[in-house]
Amino acid sequence: MQEMVARLATNLKAKQNREIDKSLEYLRGLIDKNEWNKNKILFVDADGVDYSFTGLVAMRLSSEYQKPCLLIRKSKDNTFAGSGRNYGNQIENLRDYLLETGFFEFASGHPSAMGIGIKIENIKPAIEKINEQLKDINFGEFIHYIDFVINVENLTIDIIKEMNELYDYYGNGIEESLVLVENIPVNTNEIEVTGKLEDTWKVIYNNEIQFIKFKNNENDIILKARKNDWSGENLKINAICKMSINEYGGVSTPQCIIVDYEVVE
The missing domain is CATH 2.40.50 (OB fold (Dihydrolipoamide Acetyltransferase, E2P))
Structure with missing residues (x-):
């Protein structure tokens, strides 16, 4: 019985990894096509990505592109919602920073890993304000703490x-x-x-x-x-x-x- 449970868990983990890798490959194409990586914080449309993987995919994208990532999708009431992940230590508290821009409906959870919501009409002005405020920050330059x-x-x-x-x-x-x-x-x-x-x-x-x-x-x-x-x-x-x-x-x-x-x- 234990061996069967372990085998099922291993198969489930492998399936999850395949789905995450497929999502990453798809999103990399969107990021390149739309040049979203030019922004100081990576805003990514998560439509087409399994909702249960949103946080993991956001974390992988933030690591890969070496900047904070907001992975959002159309929700309700003209709002985009999803997950945010910080990167590095230039922004000490990403959750509070997003709220302080005045454009987000909510940002709740951990300071570096949070759920977020923003009205569709506020996405562009939020990106513009963030790009201006963070124009002198290079997220790729910080101390790495290795295990x-x-x-x-x-x-x-x-x-x-x-x-x-x-x-x-x-x-x-x-x-x-x-x-x-x-x-x-x-x-x-x-x-x-x-x-x-x-x-x-x-x-x-x-x-x-x-x-x-x-x-x-x-x-x-x-x-x-x-x-x-x-x-x-x-x-x-x-x-x-x-x-x-x-x-x-x-x-x-x-x-x-x-x-x-x-x-x-």
Whole structure:
């Protein structure tokens, strides 16, 4: 009986991860198409995303785009409602900040993870006011608090699977775990550049673990190395990562989503 329950729980978790990954892929396309990432706080239309995953998807988007995220959908009485997630420490209390703009109907819950509501006619003026107020803030620049350090040679798929099991506990003030992975070898010939804007890169370590960094600017060191050096230069990086199992197209891929990195060789 216990084995059956455990198997059902594992299957349910895998199904949930697949749905979240599908939602993220869909929303990335919308964000690119509508250039929503140009805003200081990411406002995203969640229509088409399973309501039960709204908070988790908002958290993943805020981490990926390195800024606070508001994932909202049409509700009632001309109101859009959904979930907000903070990022970094430039805004100490996102909930109160949103209320202080004067445009939100409500923002309730934890200071960094809250339910929100806003009238449709207030979305554009809210974005404009927030962009002006936060114009000097770079959300990508802050201190990372890591949970542990590991050399890439000691990193295994089992470790990533164990980290992936923690996803159910994140949210409501519990931040996603960060791991510093040291001495990751990167050969410029083996870097794969993806995304509509060709601003995402990934490398495979030991033919089994994927390291990926989303939404980089033109000054990203790895992207520049890939563009300018076709001779196969060998680099080494230390990377702060979030670990997960990516379920997509029936394939499970252990991955380390890079939040920040430095070239050490």
